[in-house]
Amino acid sequence: MNPDLPADLFTSCLTTPIRVALRWYVLQSTSKLVPKVNINLIDRIPGQITDRKTMLGELNWIFTAITDTIAWNTLPRDLFQKLFRQDLLVASLFRNFLLAERIMRSCDCTPISDPPLPPTYQHPMWQAWDLAMDLSLGQLYQIRECGEPFVHLPFFEEQLTAFEVWLKLGSEERSPPEQLPIVLQVLLSQVHRMRALELLGRFLDLGPWAVTLALSVGIFPYVLKLLQSSTKELRPLLVFIWAKILAVDNSCQGDLVRDNGHKYFLSVLQDPTISSQYRTQAAFVLACIVNEYPDGQEAARQGSLVSICLEQLSDPSPQLRQWVAICLGRLWDHYEKARWTGVRDIAHDKLYTLLQDPCPEVRAAAVYALGTFINSVPLRSEHANAIDHSVAMTLVNTLNGDMSSLVRKELVAAMQWVVLAFEHAFLNVAIQENLFQASHEYASPICMKRIGSRDKIMRVMSPASSHANIDVVDSTERMKRVSSSSSINLLSHHGSFSSLPGSVYTKLWAGLCLLDTDPHPEVAKMSTTVTGYIRSQVTKSQLRDPGDGKYGSSVSLPPSPNNRPSYLAGSPPTLHPQPDTPKGKLVFFNQN
Numbered sequence: 001m002n003p004d005l006p007a008d009l010f011t012s013c014l015t016t017p018i019r020v021a022l023r024w025y026v027l028q029s030t031s032k033l034v035p036k037v038n039i040n041l042i043d044r045i046p047g048q049i050t051d052r053k054t055m056l057g058e059l060n061w062i063f064t065a066i067t068d069t070i071a072w073n074t075l076p077r078d079l080f081q082k083l084f085r086q087d088l089l090v091a092s093l094f095r096n097f098l099l100a101e102r103i104m105r106s107c108d109c110t111p112i113s114d115p116p117l118p119p120t121y122q123h124p125m126w127q128a129w130d131l132a133m134d135l136s137l138g139q140l141y142q143i144r145e146c147g148e149p150f151v152h153l154p155f156f157e158e159q160l161t162a163f164e165v166w167l168k169l170g171s172e173e174r175s176p177p178e179q180l181p182i183v184l185q186v187l188l189s190q191v192h193r194m195r196a197l198e199l200l201g202r203f204l205d206l207g208p209w210a211v212t213l214a215l216s217v218g219i220f221p222y223v224l225k226l227l228q229s230s231t232k233e234l235r236p237l238l239v240f241i242w243a244k245i246l247a248v249d250n251s252c253q254g255d256l257v258r259d260n261g262h263k264y265f266l267s268v269l270q271d272p273t274i275s276s277q278y279r280t281q282a283a284f285v286l287a288c289i290v291n292e293y294p295d296g297q298e299a300a301r302q303g304s305l306v307s308i309c310l311e312q313l314s315d316p317s318p319q320l321r322q323w324v325a326i327c328l329g330r331l332w333d334h335y336e337k338a339r340w341t342g343v344r345d346i347a348h349d350k351l352y353t354l355l356q357d358p359c360p361e362v363r364a365a366a367v368y369a370l371g372t373f374i375n376s377v378p379l380r381s382e383h384a385n386a387i388d389h390s391v392a393m394t395l396v397n398t399l400n401g402d403m404s405s406l407v408r409k410e411l412v413a414a415m416q417w418v419v420l421a422f423e424h425a426f427l428n429v430a431i432q433e434n435l436f437q438a439s440h441e442y443a444s445p446i447c448m449k450r451i452g453s454r455d456k457i458m459r460v461m462s463p464a465s466s467h468a469n470i471d472v473v474d475s476t477e478r479m480k481r482v483s484s485s486s487s488i489n490l491l492s493h494h495g496s497f498s499s500l501p502g503s504v505y506t507k508l509w510a511g512l513c514l515l516d517t518d519p520h521p522e523v524a525k526m527s528t529t530v531t532g533y534i535r536s537q538v539t540k541s542q543l544r545d546p547g548d549g550k551y552g553s554s555v556s557l558p559p560s561p562n563n564r565p566s567y568l569a570g571s572p573p574t575l576h577p578q579p580d581t582p583k584g585k586l587v588f589f590n591q592n
Helices: 009-015 017-026 029-033 055-074 077-084 088-105 125-146 155-169 180-186 193-204 208-217 219-226 232-248 253-258 261-269 276-290 294-302 305-311 318-331 336-344 347-356 360-374 382-399 405-421 423-443 453-461 463-467 475-481 485-494 504-515 521-544
Strands: none
Touching: 009 017, 009 088, 017 055, 017 088, 017 125, 055 077, 055 088, 055 125, 055 155, 055 180, 055 208, 077 088, 077 208, 125 155, 155 180, 155 193, 180 193, 180 208, 193 208, 193 232, 208 219, 208 232, 219 232, 219 253, 232 261, 232 276, 253 261, 253 276, 253 294, 261 276, 261 294, 261 305, 276 294, 276 305, 276 318, 294 305, 294 318, 294 336, 305 318, 305 336, 305 347, 318 347, 318 360, 336 347, 347 360, 347 382, 360 382, 360 405, 382 405, 382 504, 405 423, 405 504, 405 521, 423 504, 423 521, 504 521
């Protein structure tokens, strides 16, 4: 037993770790290199343990960073999260336990814990702790006897330098940087915060694995708290870091909205003094916040996200135009309040300008936004139908011949919502198409060859065709044989789908049939999935009510569902991105 150490050494390590550590250090032979330091001075260390500007507070801060680093580099990730990140009291207790193990090992005692921890008393970071105590005790006599001010320790600055060296010189197969927990602690310091954020951003830019490591060490509460800062210099760095986090893990939407973090990114997005690169990243963050999250959609709507995004549609940066369109599309996706907010701001008309954008990704993003705009109405009204008819016709007329396959894919994905919203009307169009084919096959197969495609479609579109009453034989095969060549020939005479005779549904159906034979196989597959769904529904209605072998416009068809979950089974994606990626088909902002 050592009379200069507490009688209950283990308990003292758990309750007063800094004073016990300093007392133990003074008793070691290495402390003799520090002049005029003795046991009596230990109890006279100035400052408060909670004030990081004082000697005692800074030592406690360094001790927290070092013990967190030792634990993160030694323990399994799940055990580290359980012991050091879920509860503040438990985390403090286990930090102090690491110190108790080191001190009591020198007294030939081995403390144990539940759960058991691997030995940490010989970790190299303890040498950094010894150096910090040495530098602090070296100032103690001058502070107490001569009244000199406390000079802050270079610990955090040196650790940031070590982290920077790791970023510059590390190999591709390098192990994780052991300084990462210390970098997070530095975020609490205004002196080194800017440098720490820059280095953290460079680390996160290495890839998803780096983001996962940062999240495992507990980055989230630190960067969430920094969103309350009003320092403009931090805005680009914080936006970049949050964009990286949300690109990998979208599960923090609730925390951001609950702490009003979305307001920070709204202010960045509408700030013209910030470069378009960081405003693009702010739009991406907001798109992640509102993605399939009603609370986030409502918070963003109340924060005037619609009007803010619409102001950015004419920005010179194509990536910013792309992401504000995606952000709008996610905002009103399955959320009618946001849609009608957009209607009041004429958002759909303003998005039309992007359909002519020279950048195909921007055009595709605009189509996506207009597609979710159509899909956001659970209960139909005449006003909503009129708007959606106009949007659908604009999409088909403008983009049916777009040179980008990405845009045409988005067009089909948007048109599926039109088909599902007005399914009954499209079923009628498909029935008339089928009846017209049947009538000419039975009337004169030879003459059918002489009837031009234009006459076929125009007769299908005419109101008189709805009164046809013809036997149906093998209707499924006939519907599969309906070719989009009629649409192509007809467009050569009329120029656009809006100038075709017949209803808006007939014109939209002609546009979809044209996409069935798109030269790009994925576009054609997507389109035939949509048109094939309608034709299969017609076949099913025949089988349910075959009657006397005849049918016409009086056939009972299933109602149009208002709330279909997503795209048809086995069909291409509907551009509702998954949480781990911001957008499946569209291009990210440059993460480099």
